[in-house]
Structures are given as structure tokens and as C-alpha cells.
Amino acid sequence: MEKLLIILFIFWFFVTLFSQFRWFISNQIRSYDFFSLVPSWTFFAPSPGTVDYRIVCKITKPDHYVQHHLINTIVLRNNLIYSIWNPNKRRQKVLVDVVQSFVRFPVKHSSYLPITVPYLLLFNFLANIFANEPKGSQLQFLIYESRGVDSLRDQEVIFVSDCHTL
Amino acid sequence: MILSPYFYLHLTIIICSIGLIIASLEIIWAKEDYSSRGILSWKILRLRSYLFKIPFLLHVSDFVFGERGFLFLIKLRILTLLILIYCIITDIDFRIPLTIIVITILSSNFRSTFGCDGSDQMVTIVFISSWVASLTGVKSLYSSAALFVGCQASLSYAVSGVTKIFGEYWRHGTAVREILDNQTYGNRKIVLLLKHNLWVTRFLTFGTIILESLFPLSLFLPNNFLLIVLSLGVCFHASIALVMGLNTFFWAFTSTYPCLFYTSQVLKDLL
Numbered sequence: 001m002e003k004l005l006i007i008l009f010i011f012w013f014f015v016t017l018f019s020q021f022r023w024f025i026s027n028q029i030r031s032y033d034f035f036s037l038v039p040s041w042t043f044f045a046p047s048p049g050t051v052d053y054r055i056v057c058k059i060t061k062p063d064h065y066v067q068h069h070l071i072n073t074i075v076l077r078n079n080l081i082y083s084i085w086n087p088n089k090r091r092q093k094v095l096v097d098v099v100q101s102f103v104r105f106p107v108k109h110s111s112y113l114p115i116t117v118p119y120l121l122l123f124n125f126l127a128n129i130f131a132n133e134p135k136g137s138q139l140q141f142l143i144y145e146s147r148g149v150d151s152l153r154d155q156e157v158i159f160v161s162d163c164h165t166l
Numbered sequence: 167m168i169l170s171p172y173f174y175l176h177l178t179i180i181i182c183s184i185g186l187i188i189a190s191l192e193i194i195w196a197k198e199d200y201s202s203r204g205i206l207s208w209k210i211l212r213l214r215s216y217l218f219k220i221p222f223l224l225h226v227s228d229f230v231f232g233e234r235g236f237l238f239l240i241k242l243r244i245l246t247l248l249i250l251i252y253c254i255i256t257d258i259d260f261r262i263p264l265t266i267i268v269i270t271i272l273s274s275n276f277r278s279t280f281g282c283d284g285s286d287q288m289v290t291i292v293f294i295s296s297w298v299a300s301l302t303g304v305k306s307l308y309s310s311a312a313l314f315v316g317c318q319a320s321l322s323y324a325v326s327g328v329t330k331i332f333g334e335y336w337r338h339g340t341a342v343r344e345i346l347d348n349q350t351y352g353n354r355k356i357v358l359l360l361k362h363n364l365w366v367t368r369f370l371t372f373g374t375i376i377l378e379s380l381f382p383l384s385l386f387l388p389n390n391f392l393l394i395v396l397s398l399g400v401c402f403h404a405s406i407a408l409v410m411g412l413n414t415f416f417w418a419f420t421s422t423y424p425c426l427f428y429t430s431q432v433l434k435d436l437l
Contacts, residue, residue, distance in 0.1 A: 002304055009295065009314040016318065020325045036275040037294070039287035039318070041325040046333030049351070050344040074349045082411040083404075087192035089411055092350050094205050094281035120210045121280065128203035149352035 051145040053099045062136040138163045171309040174428035176254050182292045183247045185417020190244045201233045231277045243270040261300050268297045285418035316429025319422035320382040327378025339368035351410045385430040
């Protein structure tokens, strides 16, 4: 039992080591790693995240009246307390993960994107923000990236969704 | 001088527990995100597998991973973490609380990987390896678990450092400024400083690559120098928490330092 568990540690370490490289086998391992037991240690590398992602929603009401809303997903950290207590960081990381999954999605299969989990997570989140809109209103969202901690520069639209009836 | 592996692993568990308590409280604070209206709604997350179309599994998973069930798991985790710390300090058998914590960590990981970061991964490594060690309570297994955590921590720094060499921003020496020049992880004051001091930017960027890439070699240094490197590591993670708001990274990674110290002692003894 004892030796078996020691072998388990050695096996776990080497699986982690080999999974750090972008090999076919590492993709296979990750696709079966339902409990996130095999970590990826490539923080901010090789290409670090250097942009903010923002979402703008367009609501078209049944009478064709159009409204645009900027969804506030970024919380500015202007206080030292965020170095101890930062409950917003997970939501921001979800948004980064979701957008990156959109970017990585194969272009030739793009028609399937709206039925993927990341897309539905974002749509569900946005649709619930506008849950009180009149029945038959349409929601379309776009995601754009920007740089700059002060002024937003290099703004670029990276994704525009289809229209969805609420 | 090698203290018992129990000491090092227990110290690691205590520090890691503090971080996990904070992370769990943050989840409860942001509970709206886990509701059916939130960005991490189980109603959507369950669509990833056909298994959840089976009525029994659907029912059970909705009960466990729905808003109420999941928040209950997180609250249970906080309570159990406090019990675990108490048990370790007072030298009481802690296998039951540790088992409950491992179950909650695995459940949380299974529910969603969206929004998870390196601190969650390190917490998983620390608690599961400690749990495996505690199954028999044998010293050699505790030693293996402490070595495993130490090796994983070394690997994490080395991989992170080496992969940075392949990044354009990192090679040009501007990565730190670019990473901080946004609102998600950025910091206005530091960016202003870095924009006017290219050499400081380069020092921080190349310093990060060198510190991380060569980190495993520090395990072979004499204890005094090793402690200096580990202190630098503490400062590194504290500055990341301060500047980027990645607070839980601090606890997760510094918690491995007792095991890194133990790993170093064992390696030096072998040599």
C-alpha cells in the first residue's frame, strides 16, 4: 500500500511534467482530467494577457427602439484591501477564459460556437441582466479588447454575436 | 538539520488552509455568480456532458452543484478548514476533516474550471497529497508527500520561467509593463513608473525569468542562501498580490515553502 502510494506520487509528478508541453498526449490527458489534478504551470507565458475584455450589449425592443449598454465586468482596484480580499477576480477570470475559448474556436466550425458551454455561460449571464426587457426584445453582444490602465487605447472588436430573442 | 516531514507538511497545510478560507469566503461573497442567473450557472455548466441527461445523475448533480448545494459545500469547507487547523495545532487526528476538504475541492474542480487559476491548482496538489499521506500516517509516506509538494512547486516556477523565454514581450524585456498596463490586472502608479524607467521594466522582466527558471537550483544552495531565495519568493508573491490583486496566489505558493525547504534538506543529504 505504502509503495503503491509512493509510485502514485512519482507517476503524478511525471504526468504533470509531460503535460506542460503542447503535445498531443497532454491534450488527451487534460480532456480526461475531470478534477483538474494535472496543473498547467505556464503563468503569463509565453504570451501574457495584456488586454482588457469589455462587453457591449445591443437591445432591440419589439418597437425597434435600440439601446446600447456597456457591461461593467472590470472592477478597478484602487485600494490596498484588494491584495488581501478580491472576490471579483474570479468573475474577471471567467470572462477571460470564455473570451479565449471564443478566440481559440476553429473558424471552420464557427456556426457551432453558440451551442458551446462558454458561449451559453456568457449569454445566460447577459440575458439575465436584461431579464426585465419586454418579451420579444433582441439581444446582441460584442466583445472588444483594449489596452491601457488609464485611457483605453488600441480598442478592437474581437467578437460580435448573432441576435438572440429574449 | 532535517526536522520531521510531519512538521513541514503540517505547516504547509496550515498556510494553504488560510488561503483556501479566504478563497472560499470570496466565493460566498460572490454567490450571485453561482446562481442560475450567474456567469457560473450549473444549469449551463452541466450541458458539457451527456451523463447529466440521465435523470438520476441530473437530479443528484443539481442537488450538489446547484446554487444552494454548492454554497453549502463551500461553507462546510470553511468550517472544516478551521477544524483542520485546530486539529493540527493541538495534535489531534485530522483525517476526517482532511477527507471532507478534499471532497469539496474535487467537487469544486469538477463543477467548473472556468475562473480557476494557478492557486486553485496548487491548493489541489497540497491537499490531495497531504490526504494521501494521512491515509496510513506512515513517516515515509509523509516524506514522499512533502517531497512531491516541493517538487511540484519547483516545477511550477521552472516551467513558468522557461516558457516565458519563448514569449515576445518577455524576450524584449517589456512584459511586466504590458501585463500591468490594463485594468484587469494592472496598476496605474506602477505603470507610470515603468513607462519612464525602461531599465526598471527590463530588470523586473528578466529578473522574473531568471528567478523562476533557476528556482530549482536554489534547492542545492546552503540553507542560509536558500532562505534568502525563499524570502525573495515571499516578496515576489506579496508584490503580485499587492499590484495585481492575485491574493490567493500568495497563500497557495508560499504554503509550499516549508516543503521546498524539506526537499532541499533531503536532496542535500542524498548528495
